[in-house]
Every structure is written in C-alpha cells, then in structure tokens.
Amino acid sequence: ILNGYDTKKKKLGIDMFLKFISIHELDFSLSWENGWAKIKNLSNFDKYMTLFWFMGPFIYLIERDPADLWLTIICLIFLIRCFIKKQWTWTSQLWFKSALALWIFGLFSALTGPDPLFSFTQGFVWIRFPLYAAAAQVWLAKERDIRIIMLLSMMLGMIIMCMILFAETIIENKTRLTWPYGDTVPGVYLAKFSLPLFCTLIAIAVSQKSKVGIFSGFIGLLSVVFSGLTGERGNFLIRACGGMLAGLVWKPKILIYSFLVIIEVIAVLIIALARPDLSNRFGKQFVEHIPLVNTSDTNPYWGAWRGGIQQGLITPIKGIGPSGTRNTCINLNTDLPIWLPGKNYCGNHPHNFYVQLFAETGIIGLIIGCIMFGSIIFTCYRAREKAINCPMSATAFVVTFAMFFPLQQFGSFYGQWGNLFMWFAIGFAISQFQDWEKTKSNFEK
Numbered sequence: 001i002l003n004g005y006d007t008k009k010k011k012l013g014i015d016m017f018l019k020f021i022s023i024h025e026l027d028f029s030l031s032w033e034n035g036w037a038k039i040k041n042l043s044n045f046d047k048y049m050t051l052f053w054f055m056g057p058f059i060y061l062i063e064r065d066p067a068d069l070w071l072t073i074i075c076l077i078f079l080i081r082c083f084i085k086k087q088w089t090w091t092s093q094l095w096f097k098s099a100l101a102l103w104i105f106g107l108f109s110a111l112t113g114p115d116p117l118f119s120f121t122q123g124f125v126w127i128r129f130p131l132y133a134a135a136a137q138v139w140l141a142k143e144r145d146i147r148i149i150m151l152l153s154m155m156l157g158m159i160i161m162c163m164i165l166f167a168e169t170i171i172e173n174k175t176r177l178t179w180p181y182g183d184t185v186p187g188v189y190l191a192k193f194s195l196p197l198f199c200t201l202i203a204i205a206v207s208q209k210s211k212v213g214i215f216s217g218f219i220g221l222l223s224v225v226f227s228g229l230t231g232e233r234g235n236f237l238i239r240a241c242g243g244m245l246a247g248l249v250w251k252p253k254i255l256i257y258s259f260l261v262i263i264e265v266i267a268v269l270i271i272a273l274a275r276p277d278l279s280n281r282f283g284k285q286f287v288e289h290i291p292l293v294n295t296s297d298t299n300p301y302w303g304a305w306r307g308g309i310q311q312g313l314i315t316p317i318k319g320i321g322p323s324g325t326r327n328t329c330i331n332l333n334t335d336l337p338i339w340l341p342g343k344n345y346c347g348n349h350p351h352n353f354y355v356q357l358f359a360e361t362g363i364i365g366l367i368i369g370c371i372m373f374g375s376i377i378f379t380c381y382r383a384r385e386k387a388i389n390c391p392m393s394a395t396a397f398v399v400t401f402a403m404f405f406p407l408q409q410f411g412s413f414y415g416q417w418g419n420l421f422m423w424f425a426i427g428f429a430i431s432q433f434q435d436w437e438k439t440k441s442n443f444e445k
Contacts, residue, residue, distance in 0.1 A: 015029060035149040053074065055070070060189065061157060062180070087138075099127075105361060105364060108318065115321065119320075119321030125416075136427035141427070141428065142431070151392065162223060165229060175275075175277045175281060185417065187232030190230070193424055196392070198243060199246035202246045205247070246398045296341070306342050307359075310337065319358070330346045351409050352409065353413045356412065376404070383433035387432070390432075396433075400426055
C-alpha cells in the first residue's frame with residue numbers, strides 16, 4: 001500500500017477525485033500526499049497500527065463484536081505503548097481526569113451496591129472508551145493530514161452504509177431498517193459514527209458556491225434521507241440538528257444555508273408522503289412520546305426516565321452501581337414519590353445519560369460526569385479556536401455537543417454497542433485539539 005500508492009492513485013483517478021472535493025481550507029489531495037508520506041516515515045509498528053485504525057469504518061459495518069475487538073485492541077496497545085515509552089502527559093487533561101474519576105467512583109458504587117459482581121463488570125470495561133479517545137488524540141490521529149485520510153475512509157464507509165440501506169429499502173421496505181446488523185441500529189452509524197464527516201460536509205456545502213459545495217451538500221442530504229428511512233427518530237434528530245448547527249459555525253452563506261435547509265425539508269416531506277408509516281412515527285407518535293411533554297402512565301419513554309429518577313432519589317449520594325437499574329427498577333414502588341407523575345417503565349436502563357448517572361452513581365457521579373461532558377465539549381471548542389479556518393476542526397465541538405445534549409433519548413451510558421459508535425466520533429473530534437502538551441507546559445511554568 002505504502003510503496004505503490006502513487007501508481008494506483010493515478011490509475012484509479014483518485015487524485016482527480018480528491019482535487020474535485022478539495023477546498024483551500026481542506027485540501028484532500030495535498031493531505032493525501034502528505035499523510036501517506038508521514039505514515040511511510042513512521043516506525044513499522046505505528047505504521048501498521050495507523051493502517052489498522054483506517055479500517056475502523058469498514059469493521060464497524062460488520063457487527064458489534066469485530067468493532068468491539070478493534071477498539072479494545074487499540075486501547076490495550078495504546079496503554080502498553082504508554083508504559084514502554086513512559087508517556088503519560090496526556091492524562092493531565094481535564095476531560096480524561098474526570099473520565100478516570102467517574103470510572104473509579106462507578107467501581108466504588110458497584111462494590112457497595114446490591115449486585116457488586118454484575119455492576120463492577122459493567123463499570124470496569126467502560127474505561128476503554130475514554131482510552132480510545134485518548135489514543136486517537138495523542139497517538140493515531142495526532143497529524144492533521146492523517147485525520148483527513150481517516151475522514152475519507154469515513155466517507156467511503158458512510159456511502160457503503162447508504163447503499164446497504166437502499167438495498168434493504170428496495171427489498172424489504174420496513175419501517176425500521178436492520179441491515180447489516182440484524183438489529184434496529186443502522187441509523188446510529190450515520191448519526192453518531194460518521195457525524196464528524198457529516199458536520200464537515202455541511203459546513204463546506206453552505207460556504208461554497210462551487211461544485212465542491214454541491215457535492216458535499218448532496219452526500220450530506222443523501223445520508224440524512226437514509227437516516228430518516230431507518231426509522232430511528234433520535235438518531236435522525238442528532239443528524240439533522242447537528243448538521244444545521246455545523247452549517248452556522250463555519251463561514252456560512254445564509255442564502256445557500258437557507259436553500260439547503262429548504263431542500264432537506266422538501267426531501268423529508270417527500271418521504272413522509274411516500275411512507276405514511278414513517279410520517280406517523282416521526283409525527284404524532286414522536287410528539288406523544290416526548291418525556292418532558294408527556295408524563296402520563298402510558299408513556300414508556302417518560303417511564304424509563306422516571307424509574308431512574310426514583311432510584312436516584314433512593315440512593316442519592318453514590319447510586320446503585322453501573323447498570324444496576326436494570327435489576328432494581330421492577331422492585332421500586334411506583335406510587336412513590338407521590339409528586340413524581342407517571343409509572344415506571346423498566347427496560348435495560350433509564351435511556352438518558354444524566355438520569356442514569358444519577359441513579360447508578362448518585363449525585364457525585366452525576367457531577368463528575370457533567371464535568372467530563374463539559375470538558376470534552378470545551379476541548380473540542382478550543383480546537384475550533386486554534387484552527388478556525390479548518391471546517392473539520394471548527395465543527396468538532398458540534399459533534400460532542402450533539403452526543404451529550406441532555407434532552408434526548410440515549411442508549412446505556414455503560415452499554416457496549418452504542419458507546420462503540422459514539423466514542424469513535426468523540427475520539428475523532430477531540431483529536432482536532434493538539435495543544436494539550438503546550439497547555440500542560442504553560443501550566444507547569
């Protein structure tokens with residue numbers, strides 16, 4: 001790959017395509033040249049690990065176990081590398097220190113909870129997600145040109161996912177799509193895993209009166225359409241709202257921005273008219289199930305939040321332990337507290353990070369978690385300040401803001417599948433900030 005990429009690039013017309021999609025602020029063609037040159041100069045070990053990292057978007061298209069193995073291998077090798085090289089300066093960053101504190105306190109909650117073995121196991125493996133983000137930031141994605149190559153890898157993965165969902169729509173035409181996972185989660189690949197790419201595309205689309213802008217807008221719009229076709233309402237909103245915010249934070253041309261929004265609205269309306277099942281799911285059913293709007297006994301979405309809130313009120317300081325609410329919810333007296341409306345719905349978790357942290361790690365864990373969320377968003381915003389002319393860096397904070405926006409339905413905070421998608425995007429977003437070493441040095445001075 002490394003020795004023959006020049007010849008292959010010319011034969012396949014890659015250079016022509018890269019120049020076509022490039023802008024002055026994000027030159028894919030130049031970064032492709034520079035990125036591979038930098039990779040070629042790495043040690044053999046780092047070289048092959050970088051290639052392994054580039055495979056992530058395609059491994060994630062297979063299933064949870066391969067993706068989990070991919071991320072875990074990167075985490076373990078990163079830790080071993082840090083031990084060998086004695087490189088631990090990156091742990092001084094607030095976002096990682098708060099993640100480490102939350103992990104330790106979660107283990108304490110587990111050991112002092114009613115089901116210590118189960119909770120400890122669930123809490124212990126969670127740390128690999130922040131470790132992956134750290135590995136991306138300080139090792140694999142440290143160079144901007146290499147990050148841009150990964151952005152291209154993500155683009156190819158997103159297009160493949162859209163093709164898979166198109167095939168499923170033609171063949172099976174279901175309200176909830178499941179390919180290629182056999183589960184109703186393909187929308188999370190588009191909404192979370194590829195959100196850094198999507199935000200970058202939208203930022204370019206609304207800032208360029210050129211073919212590049214049209215191409216970026218088309219690819220972004222295509223992914224929005226297929227995100228809607230999956231039937232996953234929460235993931236669709238993350239993508240739609242994240243894209244609208246990303247379009248506003250980097251050199252927007254208001255006329256183009258307004259036109260793109262109108263096109264997206266028209267596309268959604270066409271889907272709604274052609275697919276009454278989806279229009280009902282994204283319309284009346286969606287409004288009726290908003291937790292803070294409907295707190296009745298019949299709303300399971302509010303019921304999931306309510307069960308977590310009630311559990312947190314019973315163990316307010318340290319919580320019940322990671323993932324413990326799935327076992328304790330059914331034993332709660334839903335007549336209490338009398339001021340809390342509705343009835344509990346006992347699924348696997350409370351379906352909201354903030355409610356879950358309150359229930360499972362108490363008010364202490366919730367505070368630490370909020371510090372972690374805020375510091376991750378702020379770190380990505382600092383990347384915007386350092387490289388305001390780069391759409392990839394300027395929109396990085398949008399990615400993390402979308403991941404941690406409190407008024408939404410989440411997967412389990414300590415879960416595996418959802419976190420694999422989410423923390424990949426967080427790792428890519430946070431890798432845009434590379435001044436952490438300088439910040440540490442200034443602090444010491």
